[in-house]
Amino acid sequence: MALDNVGEFVSRARDGDPASLECLLAAVWEDAFRIARAIVLDDADAQDAAQDACAILYATIPSLRSAEAFPAWFYRIVVRCATQLAKRRARGSPIVDHVAAVSPAPIDRIDLQNAIETLPLGLRVPLILHYYADLSSADIARAMRIPSGTVRFRIMLARRRLRPLLEIRLPHRNVEEVPTHAS
Amino acid sequence: MQADDAYGPYVKRYMLERPAREFDLQAIVARARDRGAAGKPRSSKLTFALGALAIALPTMALGFSNRTALEARITAQLTAWNKSSVRTAFLYAQRSVTLADAKERADFHFVLPTGLPEDAHLESIEEIDPSTYTVTYRRARANALYFSIWKREIGKHLATTAGYFVTRGDSIERSYRLRTYVWNIGDESVILSARAIASKDLDGMDGAMGASAPQTSARRVP
Numbered sequence: 001m002a003l004d005n006v007g008e009f010v011s012r013a014r015d016g017d018p019a020s021l022e023c024l025l026a027a028v029w030e031d032a033f034r035i036a037r038a039i040v041l042d043d044a045d046a047q048d049a050a051q052d053a054c055a056i057l058y059a060t061i062p063s064l065r066s067a068e069a070f071p072a073w074f075y076r077i078v079v080r081c082a083t084q085l086a087k088r089r090a091r092g093s094p095i096v097d098h099v100a101a102v103s104p105a106p107i108d109r110i111d112l113q114n115a116i117e118t119l120p121l122g123l124r125v126p127l128i129l130h131y132y133a134d135l136s137s138a139d140i141a142r143a144m145r146i147p148s149g150t151v152r153f154r155i156m157l158a159r160r161r162l163r164p165l166l167e168i169r170l171p172h173r174n175v176e177e178v179p180t181h182a183s
Numbered sequence: 184m185q186a187d188d189a190y191g192p193y194v195k196r197y198m199l200e201r202p203a204r205e206f207d208l209q210a211i212v213a214r215a216r217d218r219g220a221a222g223k224p225r226s227s228k229l230t231f232a233l234g235a236l237a238i239a240l241p242t243m244a245l246g247f248s249n250r251t252a253l254e255a256r257i258t259a260q261l262t263a264w265n266k267s268s269v270r271t272a273f274l275y276a277q278r279s280v281t282l283a284d285a286k287e288r289a290d291f292h293f294v295l296p297t298g299l300p301e302d303a304h305l306e307s308i309e310e311i312d313p314s315t316y317t318v319t320y321r322r323a324r325a326n327a328l329y330f331s332i333w334k335r336e337i338g339k340h341l342a343t344t345a346g347y348f349v350t351r352g353d354s355i356e357r358s359y360r361l362r363t364y365v366w367n368i369g370d371e372s373v374i375l376s377a378r379a380i381a382s383k384d385l386d387g388m389d390g391a392m393g394a395s396a397p398q399t400s401a402r403r404v405p
Contacts, residue, residue, distance in 0.1 A: 015321070016306075022208060025206070025208060025211060026206050026208070029203070029206040030203045030206075033203040033204055034198050034199070034203055035198075037201075037203075038197070038198060043204060046204070047204045051207070051210050051211050051214055052214060054211040054214075055211050055212075055214035055215040055217075055218055056215075056218070058211060058212065058215040059215045059218060062327075065326070112193060112196060112197050112200070113197060113200075115193075116193075116194065116197045127190075127194060128194060128198065131190055131191045131194035131195065132194050132195055132198045159190055162190060162193070166190070166193050
């Protein structure tokens with residue numbers, strides 16, 4: 001993950017070093033864009049949301065309390081920018097907080113993009129932040145403004161929906177469990 | 184492979200299989216400026232605004248009938264607080280000055296706060312008008328210290344106080360518990376606005392600034 005190696009840039013950017021701030025923005029851009037795209041499902045909108053998030057980073061990095069808090073802090077900004085944009089785009093239609101029926105039969109060809117993008121936003125965001133951004137359920141909870149227990153529940157629901165689509169076999173158990181290392 | 188781990192490669196593949204758009208620094212900087220950052224730390228502006236609010240509210244609550252121009256101005260700004268144009272103009276009224284400039288231009292005896300923690304170094308002095316300055320000290324391992332330095336109104340003592348304030352930044356509503364510590368030194372009032380500060384740091388400032396102004400009314404919030 002790009003954000004694992006930006007501690008030095010974060011520290012210097014907090015102290016007002018403009019060159020480090022620019023390096024930091026360049027380093028985080030791809031992650032911001034990819035997470036935003038996974039939320040808004042459109043390249044142009046993702047660019048819009050990611051640039052908004054980077055602009056907030058540019059303006060508020062001196063207020064960050066510690067460099068260690070940077071990844072969670074920045075992902076939170078990205079998620080909020082992208083979610084707000086997604087909600088504006090989809091105004092008038094329900095976005096989250098429902099779980100559609102799971103297709104009982106695995107599809108012949110794994111269409112990964114469709115499988116993930118058909119997840120409701122409320123399930124897709126915690127899944128991506130957990131597996132891609134490696135955020136804890138507490139950090140995801142703060143980003144989404146929901147309880148951390150709800151985060152773990154939604155990750156479990158997302159996995160349950162994906163399992164038949166991705167043909168994932170559970171080796172020793174039939175019951176999905178909430179990820180313990182996410183807390 | 185654990186069932187939980189089986190999903191990670193799929194999610195990562197989904198996230199990485201399509202290229203990201205190109206990084207455009209100019210567009211980001213332009214957006215930051217549109218948001219009102221103008222390349223300056225937003226937090227210091229926000230903290231100053233909260234500091235002004237923290238001072239102005241108890242000052243008004245004490246019932247000073249003969250408001251100074253400065254108090255009236257802050258009152259006006261607070262009244263219009265929700266009007267972004269007014270707020271922006273208020274915040275942008277600050278301009279950076281050197282210590283020598285501040286000493287020359289201030290219409291009171293401008294003295295920097297003393298007794299600060301060892302790791303605090305002066306970052307900026309900003310002038311709002313010749314009677315009002317803000318001073319920022321950056322710290323190595325703790326939050327920055329934001330001071331307002333005002334011309335003291337003779338016969339009136341701003342009091343150390345605390346309060347909760349709700350404000351909005353980055354489209355997120357936040358609640359701050361803000362304390363203000365006031366030292367009245369000669370014709371100058373030094374006001375520290377802080378969300379958290381160590382007792383020993385406060386004791387250092389109390390000792391130094393209290394000693395330089397034995398008639399001050401620095402008081403602790405219980």
